[in-house]
Amino acid sequence: MTGKEVVNWRGVKALGIPYSRTHWFRLCASGEAPMFFKLRAHRNSPPVWWLHEIVGWLEARAKTKPADAPRK
Numbered sequence: 001m002t003g004k005e006v007v008n009w010r011g012v013k014a015l016g017i018p019y020s021r022t023h024w025f026r027l028c029a030s031g032e033a034p035m036f037f038k039l040r041a042h043r044n045s046p047p048v049w050w051l052h053e054i055v056g057w058l059e060a061r062a063k064t065k066p067a068d069a070p071r072k
Contacts, residue, residue, distance in 0.1 A: 005051040006039075015054060033057055 027033035036047035
């Protein structure tokens with residue numbers, strides 16, 4: 001990997017993101033997930049993400065303690 005790979009929606013799902021497409025785009029729009037970009041200016045151009053940003057986001061999420069976890 002060169003660190004410059006891009007993934008489309010199927011690539012995001014293949015990484016194990018459990019969210020629906022709608023919820024994932026809401027997370028992106030609110031800044032909670034990496035923002036997508038388009039390779040072309042055409043409105044039908046599919047959204048893509050930098051792979052290293054998605055992996056970094058997943059790693060950061062794995063390090064945080066869930067708020068609703070039972071306390072001992």
